[in-house]
Amino acid sequence: MKLVLLHPDDNILIVTAALAPGDTVEIEGQNVTIGKAVDIGHKLARRPLQAGDKVYRYGAPIGSMTQAAQTGEHVHLHNMKSDYIPTHSRDTVEQRNA
Amino acid sequence: MIPAWQRKDGRKGIRNVVAVCYLVECAHHVARRIVDKADRTDVQLIGFPGCYPNSYADKMMKAIAAHPNLGGLVIVSLGCESFNREGLARVAEASGRPVETLVIQEVGGTAATIEAGLAAVSRVRAEADKAERTTMAVDELVIGTICGGSDGTSGITANPAVGRAFDRFVDEGATCIFEETGELVGCEAIMADRAVTPELGRELMASVQKAERYYTIMGFGSFAPGNAEGGLTTQEEKSMGAYSKSGSSPISGIVRPAEIPPSNGLYLLDVVPDGEPRFGFPNISDNAEIVELIACGSHVVLFTTGRGSVVGSAISPVIKICANPDTARRLAADMDVNAGRILDGEATLDAVGTEIYERTLAVAGGEPSVSEALGHQEFILTYKSFEPTGPACLPRARAA
Numbered sequence: 001m002k003l004v005l006l007h008p009d010d011n012i013l014i015v016t017a018a019l020a021p022g023d024t025v026e027i028e029g030q031n032v033t034i035g036k037a038v039d040i041g042h043k044l045a046r047r048p049l050q051a052g053d054k055v056y057r058y059g060a061p062i063g064s065m066t067q068a069a070q071t072g073e074h075v076h077l078h079n080m081k082s083d084y085i086p087t088h089s090r091d092t093v094e095q096r097n098a
Numbered sequence: 099m100i101p102a103w104q105r106k107d108g109r110k111g112i113r114n115v116v117a118v119c120y121l122v123e124c125a126h127h128v129a130r131r132i133v134d135k136a137d138r139t140d141v142q143l144i145g146f147p148g149c150y151p152n153s154y155a156d157k158m159m160k161a162i163a164a165h166p167n168l169g170g171l172v173i174v175s176l177g178c179e180s181f182n183r184e185g186l187a188r189v190a191e192a193s194g195r196p197v198e199t200l201v202i203q204e205v206g207g208t209a210a211t212i213e214a215g216l217a218a219v220s221r222v223r224a225e226a227d228k229a230e231r232t233t234m235a236v237d238e239l240v241i242g243t244i245c246g247g248s249d250g251t252s253g254i255t256a257n258p259a260v261g262r263a264f265d266r267f268v269d270e271g272a273t274c275i276f277e278e279t280g281e282l283v284g285c286e287a288i289m290a291d292r293a294v295t296p297e298l299g300r301e302l303m304a305s306v307q308k309a310e311r312y313y314t315i316m317g318f319g320s321f322a323p324g325n326a327e328g329g330l331t332t333q334e335e336k337s338m339g340a341y342s343k344s345g346s347s348p349i350s351g352i353v354r355p356a357e358i359p360p361s362n363g364l365y366l367l368d369v370v371p372d373g374e375p376r377f378g379f380p381n382i383s384d385n386a387e388i389v390e391l392i393a394c395g396s397h398v399v400l401f402t403t404g405r406g407s408v409v410g411s412a413i414s415p416v417i418k419i420c421a422n423p424d425t426a427r428r429l430a431a432d433m434d435v436n437a438g439r440i441l442d443g444e445a446t447l448d449a450v451g452t453e454i455y456e457r458t459l460a461v462a463g464g465e466p467s468v469s470e471a472l473g474h475q476e477f478i479l480t481y482k483s484f485e486p487t488g489p490a491c492l493p494r495a496r497a498a
Contacts, residue, residue: 016441041250041329062335082332084283085319089326
């Protein structure tokens with residue numbers, strides 16, 4: 001068991017042990033092969049998500065998709081954003097300071 | 099019962115620390131050398147670096163001078179800074195603590211003040227050691243909580259486990275304080291439903307809206323790059339995890355830094371300055387908030403971490419609860435409690451909650467926390483500005 005569903009309304013699952021490329025996980029009865037490494041604490045799509053969809057964790061909205069994601073795809077900064085305050089990575093902090 | 103020190107103002111402490119306090123960066127070196135040469139875990143360095151006056155720092159330092167874990171105070175002043183050293187000494191004296199003040203410009207410079215300071219520490223330490231011993235019950239404890247270096251595991255292991263411990267402490271009559279309104283952005287509506295009065299619910303909403311506005315002007319949320327590396331994508335995702343530290347008890351009120359909660363129960367500490375941003379980021383690092391929790395009377399602070407923070411604090415012990423099982427293995431020697439066992443399937447949230455509760459009582463009873471044993475005594479105090487707390491924030495305050 002490498003994924004946990006925190007709330008029945010959630011459309012993402014939390015990775016509870018690091019996943020390597022080629023690992024398979026079962027999501028909603030479907031076998032999904034992991035394309036790239038995903039570390040503990042990160043999120044995978046529980047079902048296909050469209051740009052603009054709200055992302056639910058703990059049964060609460062935690063932001064919106066900016067791009068579509070397939071079931072089992074990593075959901076993170078590259079395809080999701082805050083509905084409140086933009087998130088900064090070390091790269092965007094550098095760009096901002098440049 | 100917890101062994102404690104009885105203070106003359108009626109409060110009880112779980113530690114008996116002598117603090118050496120510099121009142122401006124110009125006195126920092128001298129104060130640090132005094133503490134280094136004293137070389138005792140119960141002689142600790144605190145201070146404020148600024149020369150300009152700031153009512154927040156003044157209030158914070160006075161709250162610490164009267165903190166129940168403080169046994170005595172040695173003040174180190176350069177001499178020309180604006181901090182009111184007499185006012186600070188009076189607060190310590192009025193609450194029954196031995197206090198001595200050294201003014202570098204009057205004592206005769208660096209070496210002379212270090213020497214005089216060491217002698218002052220010896221006298222204050224000896225006086226502090228005479229403080230009356232007593233015992234205290236769980237319902238006399240004030241417990242703060244903070245998360246730092248959070249990741250995607252924090253909100254599903256360590257934070258809700260602290261929430262379980264907080265629920266038990268509140269049930270048993272203790273005072274519990276959670277904080278960082280900037281990390282409650284997105285949770286304001288569900289949090290407001292837990293307020294003991296509708297007016298307080300509106301104040302809870304307003305405190306988070308203030309934080310959101312402040313952080314938006316700063317251009318950054320309360321969110322570090324490491325949070326994202328650990329799987330958290332947005333401020334509101336981090337918030338939902340942080341919020342779970344508060345448990346499920348009713349919320350009895352909102353305090354601002356250096357205000358003691360007027361009753362037992364669960365309190366929110368509003369750490370975001372009031373008014374237009376004047377001095378920069380609300381909390382420049384986790385220890386800025388730990389000092390505020392302590393200034394609100396926290397005897398002990400529960401610190402949850404996913405990425406792996408190692409900090410402790412001066413004045414009050416910090417207990418580390420690690421959320422992430424991988425971090426818990428890497429930084430095992432820095433953690434009091436491994437909540438990552440929940441993800442390994444080795445423990446339940448309730449079991450870890452009980453472990454946190456028991457560890458808190460053991461540390462309150464005198465056992466050193468891991469950060470204390472490692473010698474962590476971080477302390478940071480910067481500029482902020484706050485307005486007085488309105489009556490709607492404190493519905494359980496006794497009528498004056």
